Amino acid sequence: RKEVEQDPGPFNVPEGATVAFNCTYSNSASQSFFWYRQDCRKEPKLLMSVYSSGNEDGRFTAQLNRASQYISLLIRDSKLSDSATYLCVVTRTGTASKLTFGTGTRLQVTL
Amino acid sequence: EAEVAQSPRYKITEKSQAVAFWCDPISGHATLYWYRQILGQGPELLVQFQDESVVDDSQLPKDRFSAERLKGVDSTLKIQPAELGDSAMYLCASSPGVSRGADTQYFGPGTRLTVL
Numbered sequence A: 001r002k003e004v005e006q007d008p009g010p011f012n013v014p015e016g017a018t019v020a021f022n023c024t025y026s027n028s029a030s031q032s033f034f035w036y037r038q039d040c041r042k043e044p045k046l047l048m049s050v051y052s053s054g055n056e057d058g059r060f061t062a063q064l065n066r067a068s069q070y071i072s073l074l075i076r077d078s079k080l081s082d083s084a085t086y087l088c089v090v091t092r093t094g095t096a097s098k099l100t101f102g103t104g105t106r107l108q109v110t111l
Numbered sequence B: 001e002a003e004v005a006q007s008p009r010y011k012i013t014e015k016s017q018a019v020a021f022w023c024d025p026i027s028g029h030a031t032l033y034w035y036r037q038i039l040g041q042g043p044e045l046l047v048q049f050q051d052e053s054v055v056d057d058s059q060l061p062k063d064r065f066s067a068e069r070l071k072g073v074d075s076t077l078k079i080q081p082a083e084l085g086d087s088a089m090y091l092c093a094s095s096p097g098v099s100r101g102a103d104t105q106y107f108g109p110g111t112r113l114t115v116l
Helices: none
Strands: A004-006 A011-014 A019-025 A032-038 A044-049 A055-057 A060-065 A070-075 A084-092 A098-101 A105-110 B005-007 B010-013 B019-024 B031-037 B044-050 B053-056 B065-068 B075-079 B088-095 B111-115
Touching (some): A011 A019, A019 A084, A098 B044, B019 B111, B044 B075, B075 B088
Parallel strands (some): A011 A105, B010 B111
Antiparallel strands (some): A019 A070, A032 A084, A084 A098, B019 B075, B044 B053
């Protein structure tokens, strides 16, 4: 079983739609959680951190459920520019942090 | 805004040749990472440095891959000899370091390697 699992998609949604991605992680020692965005043939860029209390940044909302070991990302009012791959990332913080990526979920927003 | 620099951006080589990639992290970042990303997959950690020391190279194929960060600043990743399966994007990232309480990693633009 992979340490971080995501549905690879693609998710094809019309502009203005709300879309949600889920991610599950297997290591209960995971301590930090992030969503990264990666455009085609570009490097990953941090979208947002994920906290147990949930956090919101404009149209994006991230949630963490430690009991069930899953992370979610909700995008409201999708824009064409949201089309990208969204990578779920977990780390274990200690003497060194090891960042583990999921395979990513591809989102395509259409007119 | 400070960025992670990588060169070259693209590299085409024949199998059995040697290749080297260079990374210059954000100034002051103690931790440097090299990742490999195969098309359609997420990045996988190859090696992690804390300053000049390797702290994790468990996924580095040491028979052909080597990495160094001699002065604790910039870093080089080498493959010798290259194999067809090494074709991928090689990403470098840096972070301030766990000791400073931050995990966020910032990625460079990557080097896209094609082995023929």
